[in-house]
Amino acid sequence: MEYKVEENLEDVSRCLQCGCVIDYGGRPDRKFCSAGCKNRYHNYRRFRRRDVAQKSIFGRLEKNYEILENIIHLGLKGMDRVTLAYMGFDPAYATSYYRLGRKNIYTCFDIRYELTASRIKAVSLMETGESISI
């Protein structure tokens, strides 16, 4: 008994979202079976990109926090930026920034510090409920 193959599976286009065979009523290069599948596909990809970006940013903040916490636990008030960089501190990531006179003051969650061209200074834990604004 012979079976006739109705369609060559490699020639069939399938919806990128749900995988069903695309009915070629419209353009021959369609990637989705419906507008709903197209929207779901793009929304999910956008969500994934944002999720990955947020995890990356949060990871860097957590790393910075860990380093700042260690500086406090060691009883230090500051450290040179070369050592900081070696430890993995990334000055581009902070939870707030403001200027106090000529000082550049940053916070990483509840730790406040001053950053100069060569050092991190005045690393301290903020008081509970203390406002970071001036």
Ligand SMILES: [Zn+2]
């Ligand atoms: Zn679909």
